[in-house]
Amino acid sequence: MRPFLTSVVVALVIAIGGALALSPAWNTPAYKAFTTDGARVAAPGDNLVGPTWSGQRNG
Numbered sequence: 219m220r221p222f223l224t225s226v227v228v229a230l231v232i233a234i235g236g237a238l239a240l241s242p243a244w245n246t247p248a249y250k251a252f253t254t255d256g257a258r259v260a261a262p263g264d265n266l267v268g269p270t271w272s273g274q275r276n277g
Contacts, residue, residue, distance in 0.1 A: 238244075
């Protein structure tokens with residue numbers, strides 16, 4: 219029983235650590251993170267399909 223409880227505690231610690239490491243507070247969007255001369259990424263509102271694109275297929 220002791221190895222099982224130990225594995226449950228270890229799994230919980232890993233899960234909580236992963237959740238904290240991947241939380242949005244620690245992450246920076248790509249358009250803010252990569253703003254050097256070599257990589258220009260536009261703001262998320264600007265895309266390559268045009269302002270009138272609805273996302274639906276035509277036909």
